[in-house]
Amino acid sequence: EPEVTQTPSHQVTQMGQEVILRCVPISNHLYFYWYRQILGQKVEFLVSFYNNEISEKSEIFDDQFSVERPDGSNFTLKIRSTKLEDSAMYFCAIQGGPNEKLFFGSGTQLSVL
Amino acid sequence: GQNIDQPTEMTATEGAIVQINCTYQTSGFNGLFWYQQHAGEAPTFLSYNVLDGLEEKGRFSSFLSRSKGYSYLLLKELQMKDSASYLCATLTNSGYALNFGKGTSLLVTP
Numbered sequence: 001e002p003e004v005t006q007t008p009s010h011q012v013t014q015m016g017q018e019v020i021l022r023c024v025p026i027s028n029h030l031y032f033y034w035y036r037q038i039l040g041q042k043v044e045f046l047v048s049f050y051n052n053e054i055s056e057k058s059e060i061f062d063d064q065f066s067v068e069r070p071d072g073s074n075f076t077l078k079i080r081s082t083k084l085e086d087s088a089m090y091f092c093a094i095q096g097g098p099n100e101k102l103f104f105g106s107g108t109q110l111s112v113l
Numbered sequence: 114g115q116n117i118d119q120p121t122e123m124t125a126t127e128g129a130i131v132q133i134n135c136t137y138q139t140s141g142f143n144g145l146f147w148y149q150q151h152a153g154e155a156p157t158f159l160s161y162n163v164l165d166g167l168e169e170k171g172r173f174s175s176f177l178s179r180s181k182g183y184s185y186l187l188l189k190e191l192q193m194k195d196s197a198s199y200l201c202a203t204l205t206n207s208g209y210a211l212n213f214g215k216g217t218s219l220l221v222t223p
Binding site for chain 1: 200213
């Protein structure tokens with residue numbers, strides 16, 4: 001199975017601060033995703049990224065969020081001004097093509113204080 | 114829109130068989146996935162159904178009825194390590210992203 005590495009595994013930040021979560025897919029998959037899971041709740045889709053642009057996003061993915069793949073390897077999620085309700089586990093996922101299974105990274109636990 | 118319903122919790126005995134049901138409503142159907150998620154870990158892929166019928170993979174099988182908007186995951190010869198949350202998911206209309214249900218928390222007891 002393809003490997004997806006996420007850093008950091010845990011991130012603690014103050015409300016209003018910017019955070020950048022990183023994902024490094026060790027494969028040649030073309031489709032990239034960010035999901036989040038608030039403690040005790042379901043896994044929620046945030047955004048999908050293909051061919052260096054956003055292909056789909058959810059209502060959660062507002063102007064505070066942005067994604068990029070600056071160097072062809074790292075895939076990042078930036079939250080510009082964190083809120084308490086942004087505290088969640090954030091998962092990066094990769095996919096080879098449409099209708100194929102997603103492989104998830106181990107996640108970054110974000111805590112906003 | 115998309116809506117997925119699963120039971121919140123289930124309990125079963127080691128060695129037994131358990132069936133986890135999932136009903137869904139989507140404006141367009143591109144396939145249904147089952148994922149397993151242990152506490153504090155990432156979801157891992159179990160199965161994918163796009164046509165009606167049963168897909169068997171070792172101890173795990175998944176069934177789909179598109180006309181009924183219904184799927185189930187069947188786990189046989191339950192082991193303690195099968196205690197986890199089981200997530201039913203459908204593809205969004207784009208055919209790429211997954212929309213997850215709230216998951217069914219399965220507890221396997223000795």
